[in-house]
Amino acid sequence: xxxxxxxxxxxxxxxxxxxxxxxxxxxxxxxxxxxxxxxxxxxxxxxxxxxxxxxxxxxxxxxxxxxxxxxxxxxxxxxxxxxxxxxxxxxxxxxxxxxxxxxxxxxxxxxxxxxxxxxxxxxxxxxxxxxxxxxxxxxxxxxxxxxxxxxxxxxxxxxxxxxxxxxxxxxxxxxxxxxxxxxxxxxxxxxxxxxxxxxxxxxxxxxxxxxxxxxxxxxxxxxxxxxxxxxxxxxxxxxxxxxxxxxxxxxxxxxxxxxxxxxxxxxxxxxxxxx
Amino acid sequence: xxxxxxxxxxxxxxxxxxxxxxxxxxxxxxxxxxxxxxxxxxxxxxxxxxxxxxxxxxxxxxxxxxxxxxxxxxxxxxxxxxxxxxxxxxxxxxxxxxxxxxxxxxxxxxxxxxxxxxxxxxxxxxxxxxxxxxxxxxxxxxxxxxxxxxxxxxxxxxxxxxxxxxxxxxxxxxxxxxxxxxxxxxxx
Numbered sequence: 001x002x003x004x005x006x007x008x009x010x011x012x013x014x015x016x017x018x019x020x021x022x023x024x025x026x027x028x029x030x031x032x033x034x035x036x037x038x039x040x041x042x043x044x045x046x047x048x049x050x051x052x053x054x055x056x057x058x059x060x061x062x063x064x065x066x067x068x069x070x071x072x073x074x075x076x077x078x079x080x081x082x083x084x085x086x087x088x089x090x091x092x093x094x095x096x097x098x099x100x101x102x103x104x105x106x107x108x109x110x111x112x113x114x115x116x117x118x119x120x121x122x123x124x125x126x127x128x129x130x131x132x133x134x135x136x137x138x139x140x141x142x143x144x145x146x147x148x149x150x151x152x153x154x155x156x157x158x159x160x161x162x163x164x165x166x167x168x169x170x171x172x173x174x175x176x177x178x179x180x181x182x183x184x185x186x187x188x189x190x191x192x193x194x195x196x197x198x199x200x201x202x203x204x205x206x207x208x209x210x211x212x213x214x215x216x217x218x219x220x221x222x223x224x225x226x227x228x229x230x231x232x233x234x235x236x237x238x239x240x241x242x243x244x245x246x247x248x249x250x251x252x253x254x255x256x257x258x259x260x261x262x263x264x265x266x267x268x269x270x271x272x273x274x275x
Numbered sequence: 276x277x278x279x280x281x282x283x284x285x286x287x288x289x290x291x292x293x294x295x296x297x298x299x300x301x302x303x304x305x306x307x308x309x310x311x312x313x314x315x316x317x318x319x320x321x322x323x324x325x326x327x328x329x330x331x332x333x334x335x336x337x338x339x340x341x342x343x344x345x346x347x348x349x350x351x352x353x354x355x356x357x358x359x360x361x362x363x364x365x366x367x368x369x370x371x372x373x374x375x376x377x378x379x380x381x382x383x384x385x386x387x388x389x390x391x392x393x394x395x396x397x398x399x400x401x402x403x404x405x406x407x408x409x410x411x412x413x414x415x416x417x418x419x420x421x422x423x424x425x426x427x428x429x430x431x432x433x434x435x436x437x438x439x440x441x442x443x444x445x446x447x448x449x450x451x452x453x454x455x456x457x458x459x460x461x462x463x
Contacts, residue, residue, distance in 0.1 A: 010404040014446040015439065039453050041402045046350055047394035050372050058461040059398065062454075140352035141363075150356060176315045176351035183413060184386035188319050188347070221435070260442045 006034035009078035016213030060088035079137035109155035124164025127272025132156035303360035310354035346384035405449030
């Protein structure tokens with residue numbers, strides 16, 4: 001049993017319930033014990049760093065203070081939370097973690113965990129042609145994230161490869177989806193996401209694999225609207241990499257997780273012969 | 276001679292002030308425009324990121340603080356990552372937003388600002404974000420709710436909300452954290 005501290009972030013209690021459910025299910029199967037930080041608070045997200053710099057460091061930092069007492073690595077599924085926690089760690093020496101703050105996808109793509117994942121695959125994902133979409137915050141800026149290859153991250157690509165999927169290279173892995181602009185400036189998000197669909201489609205993908213719940217929401221919830229607005233036709237399920245791991249393990253939770261998607265993956269699974 | 280043209284109003288000491296407060300070496304920019312070329316949201320900006328940096332260098336404070344660009348920036352950090360001179364362009368954008376709010380004048384992208392403000396209010400109340408509560412309060416405070424009621428587009432928002440609820444992606448019972456006292460001290 002491997003034990004790590006876990007900071008879920010607010011979205012995983014709401015819009016990203018499927019992400020949360022699949023993370024817990026898959027980690028349980030892999031013998032990874034996620035110890036949720038007690039009484040954690042919101043990292044402050046985009047709002048805090050935009051209009052209250054001091055609060056953005058202190059909000060994130062409070063969680064680091066809680067994590068420090070645990071003496072084990074802190075794993076963070078939400079790339080924005082990850083980025084804000086890393087920013088606080090680097091901004092104030094007293095928040096400095098003796099243990100690591102890890103992006104979940106990075107953590108899950110370590111060699112030993114990859115081997116573990118591969119050993120549990122009972123239904124290889126042949127027929128899945130995936131582009132992995134990382135978004136901004138787990139990579140940039142590398143001075144904060146310590147990302148090894150911030151312009152070309154490979155964590156999810158390596159996981160998908162072990163699951164037996166066809167992993168398609170593309171140049172839009174870390175392009176922005178517009179994130180929280182979806183509320184006040186939705187036009188910006190629709191424009192950016194339209195471009196991502198077009199590039200994924202041109203690369204020959206039949207789905208987009210993600211590790212960020214903001215990216216998932218923006219690409220999944222508005223697909224129909226974007227197709228209508230720009231008179232295009234795409235069917236691109238937006239699937240968390242943890243859901244993909246669960247799918248390859250034939251986990252019984254998959255059906256529930258996928259029922260929470262707006263672009264339901266049923267047709268993809270049928271076409272790929274994975275039902 | 277008094278000049279009332281904001282575009283020509285220059286505060287030469289401002290560059291030093293920005294650099295001192297942020298620790299960002301804005302004066303290192305030599306206008307290669309790599310920030311602007313990699314920026315995904317220039318299509319929605321009124322001035323380009325390289326121009327924001329140049330105007331800071333030139334002390335054109337009012338012009339920079341009143342532009343839309345600083346609010347349109349999605350903080351994707353591409354500019355900061357690629358700048359050959361280590362200028363944290365996205366960090367400058369954040370500093371400018373905070374300064375623009377503090378000076379009290381009108382914010383050009385007022386809905387974006389209202390969203391950020393509502394977000395922090397929600398954290399102050401709960402310690403965490405409840406997405407349903409956040410959106411509702413944002414729509415009330417920004418006046419978006421009234422506008423969408425009037426133009427009939429509210430139905431689309433309600434349908435989306437209903438779908439999210441049905442799919443179990445909307446948490447209507449937000450959790451409050453215990454340490455709310457600590458949080459409200461941070462968010463004074």
